[in-house]
Amino acid sequence: MTERSSEEQLLEFLYACPVGLLECDMAGEIGMMNPHAMQHLLPLAGPRDAGNLFSALEQHAPELRSIAAAFAPATGRVCDGHRIFVELGCARRTTPRKVLACTMVKLAPDRLMVTLTDISQQVVQEQRLRQADTWFATLLNGINDYAALTVRPDGEVITGDSGFTRQTGYDLAAVIGQKLGDVLKTDTTGGDLRLDEQLVVAERDGWHLQEGWQQRANGERYWCQRLVVARSRDDETGPIGFSVILRDVPRREAAAEDLRRVLTRDHLTGAANRRHFSHAMEREQTRWRDLRHSLSLIMLDLDHFKAINDTYGHPVGDIMLRRVAEACAPLLPPRGVFARLGGEEFAALLPRYDGEQAIGLAEDLRAAIAAIEVETAGTILTLTASFGCATLDEADGSIDALIALADKRLYAAKRGGRNQVFQPQAAAA
Template sequence: MSDRSSEEELLEFLYACPVGLIECDAAGEIGMINPHAMQHLLPLAGASGASNLFSALQQHAPELRSVVSAFTAPIGRICDGHRIFVDLGVGRRTSAPKVLTCTIVKLGPDRLMATLTDVSQQIVQEQRLRQADTWFATLLDGVHDYATLEITPDGKIASANACFTRQTGFNHLEVTGQDLAKVLRTEETGGDLRLEEQFEIAGSDGWHLQEGWQQRAGGEPYWCQRLVVARSTGDGTMPTGFSVVLRDVPRREEAGADLQRLLTRDPLTGSANRRHFSQSMEQEQTRWREFRQSLSLIVLDLDHFKVVNDTHGHPIGDLLLCSVATACAGLLPPRGIFARLGGEEFGVILPRYDREQALDLAEEMRKAIAALVVQSPGGIVKATASFGCATLDEAEGSIDDLLALADTRLYAAKRDGRNRVHQVEGRAA
């Protein structure tokens, strides 16, 4: 039997409880308060201190005192989830204000128990869902050439418009009640997010937009822009359904150069630039945290590239860089990103590729580079490259550690003789 007293056990519970707990009398004088409640009250109380619940919340929730006074029953719940909007950064706020909910229960004639909970993130989520719902309804007012579907929370098609038939070939009346994933046959190779993952992101952020290959009823592939919007009818944070808009669009790379391309592409090779590479890594890191799917990185560096520039001139060196970029980009999976990181160094982001797949692709790229032939006035120019591969799992989710690990393996490949992919322990060369 435990020799600990009930008082000790109660104190341990109050200290560990993740919700702010306060015991006070009918006038608000606090008799007991746990650490979480103290963290909420102290910043609000100011000079008045946190000895009285109503005084501490006077500036932000002055109505609480009268709400308690008006409750005449001997015991019972006085208020439940009463929202207290707190703005601690007036005039300099850079984020959403803090929001607390307060629940007060009357335990006896002069005894109250109150809880304080921070629901700031929940409020932000509710606002996102309402904004997405309003925005989507406004968008559809003038839409006639977009296929639209209403989807139930369990992923079934509740309704579809006539444009869905024209775009996909599926009868918009006959698909009602079917699973959306079975009707929208998408191409998922190379790491494209599955439909259920797109819905999960939409449920969290309010909406999600993605482009990719999709099949019509007859099996013909087409490039489709898919917008998933979470719908909400109440104040809850969980969506009550989804709306999906499908648009048949030309491939982005076939639409011509635009501002986006200028901002994301290396002007010499046409590969992604370092800025776009960094932004993409951060986006994929977020998806890795949410879905824990494989994410691999390849870094490669051309061997003795300075000799090419010094012997044949920079124009030939530039031509060789462009040839390398073209050869490697042609081996990428659909969501892979090939980027020029600087000089003769390149990086490859591979969503949903594990270590073995990344090593295999790196070997294909190595062979493709070694097979290149560039003609110059001084003769034939050839090149080789050294490779290092790493996964975000190995780096425990850190982008900096991922880059450092891949670089370490790249330079190990150079030390071992160049023109090779560094083989990590546990894999045969």
């Protein structure tokens, strides 16, 4: 076989390969890329360098650079099927969210082979299976105790069984006629719905299931799965009431919590990752539609951050990014989500925060970032950031419009001098 025929066969394989395939060095500079890889990569690069893998994916998978850099062996599999969630969401999604699976293999000390595969449909099927698994798990998993009640459409308790008193410590006879949501103390700081909110969702979907901390009459907390099922007759347009099942179940194991952190956290900073933020936005958008409570978004972008990477290197830039997450995440309310969306761009999702509250928190975040100091090579480095805030009401319920509005205001803050929070009232004056 001649050298030319070998090259021709290689090119034929690259063009026929049904997945994206590319070769790059450890810095991400691409030496070879097949058409499928181009189809995936070029639309995601935007204004960034499409000839560098890490730069092209910086806004969608910023963790890839640090994952590759952290892999010490001279050869081996760096990551396998690492998921890249391309879109944050939209108000009326008719097609599945695009998700790419990235596998990186280190062939030599400075040579990576990378595959990119579209697994969007697979992810949709996995989500449906997880929903079914959650339903059956409530029937089959270990259980300490359960209670069953019937409530009116407004949440007033009609009937119940002895398990209610045994599980909660409340006298069932004294609870009859009261609103169940007024009796049970549920910890909503983690994002759980109140009972009245759960009834709204169950009326729409037929049922709603959630688990979280609940409080007994003596103040003791326990882990409770609460299933609310709408009850109706064929001739009724709305529910005639709801069945409520309370299950005292063992707390999820630490291993499951560790897995959850791995799946929801940014590899470098520990902030929520893009995938988790996308899911949180869609969940809160649904609650906004059902319950119309306030929902705000803060977008922030570090000022002149590229100069830090170019001057002092990415390791120093990574330290700065970690310090930003460490400074900002503790300032959010319990239900808030602080996430790294890509590169030097972060966001905060704030359920039950109106626009004025979001701007106030953004000012606190701005001051916290401005106070960061990192010493390197005898120099003290500091940071500033620009902020844009928006509410879902302003965006007419559209996630895409919410992101676009907050982003527009962020860049207005940059044009206004940076290191500031855009003030809609001042701009309108």
